[in-house]
Amino acid sequence: MSRRYRQKTTINNSPTFAGNQTDQRTWSHGINLRSNTGGVFDWELTGSVIDFGKDTVRAPTVDPTLAFGGNAPGRITSLTGSGWHTVDAKGIWRPRTDLLGYHEISFGFHHDLYTLKNPVFNTGDWQSGGGQSIFTNSTGKTQTEGYWIQDAWDFHENWNFTIGGRLESWHAYDGVNTTTVAGSLQTVNQADKSSVNFSPKAKLTWTPMQQIRIGAAIGQAYRYATATELFQTTTVGTGATAISVNGNPNLKPEEALASELSGEYFVDKGRFRVSLFQERVKNAIFSQTGLITNPLTNQTVQSTFISNVGEIDTYGVEVSGEKTDAVIKGLDILGNLTWVDSRIEDNRAADAAAAALGPTATNPNAAVPSTGKHQPRLPTWRANAVVTYRANENFSASVNVRYSSGQFGQLNNTDTNGFAYTGLTSYLVADLVARYKITKQVTAIGGINNVNNDKYWIFHPFPQRTYFVQLRFNY
Numbered sequence: 001m002s003r004r005y006r007q008k009t010t011i012n013n014s015p016t017f018a019g020n021q022t023d024q025r026t027w028s029h030g031i032n033l034r035s036n037t038g039g040v041f042d043w044e045l046t047g048s049v050i051d052f053g054k055d056t057v058r059a060p061t062v063d064p065t066l067a068f069g070g071n072a073p074g075r076i077t078s079l080t081g082s083g084w085h086t087v088d089a090k091g092i093w094r095p096r097t098d099l100l101g102y103h104e105i106s107f108g109f110h111h112d113l114y115t116l117k118n119p120v121f122n123t124g125d126w127q128s129g130g131g132q133s134i135f136t137n138s139t140g141k142t143q144t145e146g147y148w149i150q151d152a153w154d155f156h157e158n159w160n161f162t163i164g165g166r167l168e169s170w171h172a173y174d175g176v177n178t179t180t181v182a183g184s185l186q187t188v189n190q191a192d193k194s195s196v197n198f199s200p201k202a203k204l205t206w207t208p209m210q211q212i213r214i215g216a217a218i219g220q221a222y223r224y225a226t227a228t229e230l231f232q233t234t235t236v237g238t239g240a241t242a243i244s245v246n247g248n249p250n251l252k253p254e255e256a257l258a259s260e261l262s263g264e265y266f267v268d269k270g271r272f273r274v275s276l277f278q279e280r281v282k283n284a285i286f287s288q289t290g291l292i293t294n295p296l297t298n299q300t301v302q303s304t305f306i307s308n309v310g311e312i313d314t315y316g317v318e319v320s321g322e323k324t325d326a327v328i329k330g331l332d333i334l335g336n337l338t339w340v341d342s343r344i345e346d347n348r349a350a351d352a353a354a355a356a357l358g359p360t361a362t363n364p365n366a367a368v369p370s371t372g373k374h375q376p377r378l379p380t381w382r383a384n385a386v387v388t389y390r391a392n393e394n395f396s397a398s399v400n401v402r403y404s405s406g407q408f409g410q411l412n413n414t415d416t417n418g419f420a421y422t423g424l425t426s427y428l429v430a431d432l433v434a435r436y437k438i439t440k441q442v443t444a445i446g447g448i449n450n451v452n453n454d455k456y457w458i459f460h461p462f463p464q465r466t467y468f469v470q471l472r473f474n475y
Contacts, residue, residue: 019067021127025054044090055079060126067126074126075135081117086110101155110146116227134185138247140175140231144168144224150201160205170195170224175231175249190231190249197222197253213264223254225285229306248306252283270323277316284309288376288411309411310346312375335385342375344411354412365414373413377424381405394437401430409459418457427456445470 027049034044060067060074067074090108118138121131150164175190201219208214225248232247258279265272287306320336351369359366374380381403388398406426409415418425433447446469453465 019060019064021058023054023056024052027051027053040094040096042092044088046088046090047086049083049085051083052079052081055082058123058126071125072127073122073124074129076121076123076126076131078119078121079117082115084112084114086112101153103154104152105149106152107149108147110144110148112144114142114227116140116231118232120233134178135180136233137176137178138231138233140172140190140227142170142172142224142227142230144170158207160203162201162203162205164201166199166201166221168197168199168222170197170222170253172225172227172230172249175227177231177233177247177249179233193230193249195222195224195253197255211266213266215262215264216260217262218257218259221256221258223256223285225251225253225306229285229287251285251306252308254285255282256280267323269325270321272321273319275318275320277314277318279314281312281314282310284312286376286411288409307350309344309350309370310348311344312342313345314340314342314375314378316340316342330390332388332390333386336383338382340378340380340382342378344370344373344375347371347411350411365412368412368414370411370413373411374408376408376411376413379405379407379426395435397432397434399430399432401428403428420457422459423457424459425456427454427458427462428452429454429456441474443472443474445472 029049031047035042057077060072093105120136122133123129146168148166152162172193178187199220203217205215230249260277262275286309318338322334326333347370355367383403385401390396407424430451431449436444449466
């Protein structure tokens with residue numbers, strides 16, 4: 001896939017934001033091979049490759065008013081050569097011998113390699129000039145290999161016990177950060193990091209009758225930092241006095257322990273489910289956008305930081321259901337409602353550091369502690385409902401309603417005004433869509449998104465009432 005964007009103001013008023021030019025060509029490849037005999041043994045192989053064949057962003061380093069005057073200086077940010085590949089192999093063995101019940105044993109292997117190449121060049125002409133010198137450079141790699149096995153055991157009538165584990169080996173290496181400081185390049189070779197972890201899991205399921213199923217599950221998992229989170233450089237400020245802030249090469253792996261108690265009730269062409277869930281995450285890897293003041297220019301800009309949060313505890317309830325041919329033939333209904341209480345239980349180290357620095361004129365809430373606050377970007381209430389009517393094989397119409405309560409974007413929950421850049425607000429949105437199959441290959445689609453014209457923000461303003469039509473051809 002190839003994309004090219006060009007942002008440029010053409011009106012006589014002074015522009016608020018500087019323009020940029022983006023040129024991207026990304027190669028995406030995937031393959032999946034599998035057997036599905038349902039017999040004694042089945043297998044599956046999956047692979048993917050993502051390659052940033054070309055990825056450059058040109059932007060000026062001068063005032064937006066001067067940026068389009070011609071020959072204005074700027075920088076070229078490149079991700080060309082970055083990318084990743086993954087390989088997964090899976091086997092399923094269904095022994096015919098009765099080993100104290102029926103067993104289905106699955107096992108597999110996972111491999112991934114992520115590469116970051118992110119130089120930033122100075123240029124005399126941000127619109128068409130070549131790179132003249134390095135301003136910053138970020139490189140690094142991460143690699144994960146994992147081996148897993150699980151056994152789903154029907155040990156008694158109406159009872160199933162599934163147990164398994166995953167062994168992972170993770171490495172981060174070749175991390176290098178080069179930054180321009182006081183007009184000269186300084187390079188830091190980041191230390192290699194590695195981690196070996198084992199993640200067990202177990203689930204017990206009881207089906208006392210055909211319509212009811214009850215389950216209890218618990219499991220542990222690890223999430224490792226990406227090459228971008230570890231090594232990518234953040235540029236602060238503009239012009240010759242810009243400062244670069246390195247990524248966080250000291251990130252620890254996330255460690256999550258999750259459990260769930262669920263109950264399901266099956267009806268004709270339908271299902272209802274209730275779930276009580278809990279999750280405790282230690283060393284949560286979290287990114288948040290904040291303000292930095294460049295001490296050389298006294299200019300305040302936004303920048304994204306990545307850090308570990310000591311512990312986040314989450315408790316919640318989810319109710320969901322679906323029914324085909326509800327009330328009348330062709331009417332399908334599905335929906336879910338979720339309540340979550342997610343709190344930062346321990347972030348004392350970061351709170352102490354923030355308190356020591358104290359508030360600033362541009363961020364008077366910088367010293368407010370985050371321990372005890374809500375996890376950012378996770379609303380307390382969420383709900384979705386979809387009603388679809390299938391008049392016949394060719395025509396269908398649906399209504400989709402989505403709701404989310406308000407949420408925070410900052411760890412210390414001080415961003416109480418969501419109607420601003422980077423803000424988050426509650427929303428209630430209804431979408432309408434109709435589909436008509438004209439022929440076997442041609443389908444017409446039309447609808448209205450956000451028909452109730454709700455005004456809400458998720459980092460930026462989301463579109464209000466929007467009309468759309470599509471003509472789709474499949475061959």
